[in-house]
Structure formats: C-alpha cells, structure tokens
Amino acid sequence: MKYFYKILLLFFVFCCINANSYASNDGVFPDKIIRLVQCYPNPAVASINFEIPIQTEKSYILSIYNFIGKKVDEMRLNNGRTTVQLDNYFRGLYVYQVRDKQGELIESGKFQVIR
Numbered sequence: 001m002k003y004f005y006k007i008l009l010l011f012f013v014f015c016c017i018n019a020n021s022y023a024s025n026d027g028v029f030p031d032k033i034i035r036l037v038q039c040y041p042n043p044a045v046a047s048i049n050f051e052i053p054i055q056t057e058k059s060y061i062l063s064i065y066n067f068i069g070k071k072v073d074e075m076r077l078n079n080g081r082t083t084v085q086l087d088n089y090f091r092g093l094y095v096y097q098v099r100d101k102q103g104e105l106i107e108s109g110k111f112q113v114i115r
Contacts, residue, residue, distance in 0.1 A: 052080070063096065
C-alpha cells in the first residue's frame with residue numbers, strides 16, 4: 001500500500017508539471033501572459049483606456065460587465081486607443097470582453113473602479 005501512494009504522488013506531480021508546461025507561451029515568458037488589449041490605469045478613477053498596440057485591420061466589440069454579470073456598456077474598439085468615462089460606474093470590479101465581428105471571444109480581463 002505504501003508503494004501505491006508513492007506512485008500516485010509521482011503521477012500527480014508528473015501531471016501538474018506537464019499541465020504547467022503547456023500553458024507557458026512556449027517557454028518564452030513562462031510567467032507572463034501576452035495580451036492583445038491593454039487596459040490602463042488599473043485601478044481607475046475617472047476614465048480607463050483600452051488600447052490595441054498591434055495594428056490590425058479588424059474592428060472589435062468591447063463589452064463591459066459589472067461583477068454580477070450585467071452588461072454595463074458596449075462599444076466598438078478600433079485600432080488605437082478608446083477611452084471609457086467612468087462617471088456612471090459604481091465602485092467595484094468590472095469584467096471586459098473583446099469579441100470580433102463574428103462574436104468569437106478574443107480576450108477578457110478585469111479592471112477596478114475606485115473613488
């Protein structure tokens with residue numbers, strides 16, 4: 001029975017190592033996630049900027065949801081920078097999603113509004 005637990009422990013360690021190696025951006029930046037959309041400043045007070053640094057021909061749809069999942073805002077995110085005014089936003093955590101014209105999810109993230 002003692003050997004069974006050792007083999008089981010080795011199996012779990014092996015599975016965890018393999019799972020982490022696949023999610024590491026090919027080993028180039030193992031602890032960095034490469035993002036298409038930059039969201040700054042985070043946390044935000046009066047406004048927040050969403051920027052696509054890579055010049056692409058596509059336009060995207062930016063959807064913003066509050067913490068309980070209600071859609072608060074939706075706008076077109078073209079090349080360059082889009083500023084969202086936070087006058088009608090309450091203090092708290094918000095989730096954003098960027099989708100292409102076909103509705104496929106490109107990226108999601110979160111930001112915080114403080115007052």
